[in-house]
Amino acid sequence: MSLVNFKPERITVHCAGTANGKKLTIHNVRKWHIDERGWDDVGYHYFIRLNGMIETGRDLGTQGAHVRGDNKNNVGICLAGTDCYTKEQLHSLRALINQLRETYRIPIWNVFAHNEFTKKKTCPGFSAKLLVCFLLMSRGYEPMRDHLIPS
Ligand SMILES: [Zn+2]
Numbered sequence: 001m002s003l004v005n006f007k008p009e010r011i012t013v014h015c016a017g018t019a020n021g022k023k024l025t026i027h028n029v030r031k032w033h034i035d036e037r038g039w040d041d042v043g044y045h046y047f048i049r050l051n052g053m054i055e056t057g058r059d060l061g062t063q064g065a066h067v068r069g070d071n072k073n074n075v076g077i078c079l080a081g082t083d084c085y086t087k088e089q090l091h092s093l094r095a096l097i098n099q100l101r102e103t104y105r106i107p108i109w110n111v112f113a114h115n116e117f118t119k120k121k122t123c124p125g126f127s128a129k130l131l132v133c134f135l136l137m138s139r140g141y142e143p144m145r146d147h148l149i150p151s
Pocket of ligand 1: 013
C-alpha cells in the first residue's frame with residue numbers, strides 16, 4: 001500500500017541476500033517482490049549494483065516495503081550481496097546516504113542497518129556502528145575491511 005505523503009526522515013540499509021559478488025540488478029529484485037510476494041513494486045527505494053551503479057526503485061514520494069512495521073518515512077537502500085561488497089558499492093552507498101541526508105536534513109542517528117530493527121535479521125551483514133563510522137569518513141574503507149570483496 002502506498003502513501004501519498006512520504007517524507008524521507010530516516011534511511012535503512014539492506015542486502016539482497018544473494019551470493020557475495022554475484023551480479024544482480026533492481027530488475028531481479030523487482031521481479032521477486034512482484035511475482036513472489038505479490039507486491040505492486042520493488043520494496044526498496046534504491047538498489048546498488050556490484051559496479052556501484054545506483055538504480056532507483058520505488059519512487060521517493062511513496063512508502064517502501066523493507067522493514068516490517070517500520071516503513072513510515074523510511075528510505076530503503078539495498079546492496080547486491082549478503083555481507084561483503086565491492087569498494088564501488090560502498091562508495092556509492094556513502095555518496096547516496098550523504099546526498100539524502102543533505103537534501104532531506106536527515107540526522108546521522110536516523111541512518112539504520114536493518115538488523116537494528118529485529119534480532120531475526122543479520123541484514124545487511126554489518127552493524128550500524130560500522131555503518132555510521134564508515135559514513136562519517138570522507139574516504140577510506142577501514143571500518144568495512146571485513147566486508148570488502150577484494151578488487
Ligand atoms: Zn533487510
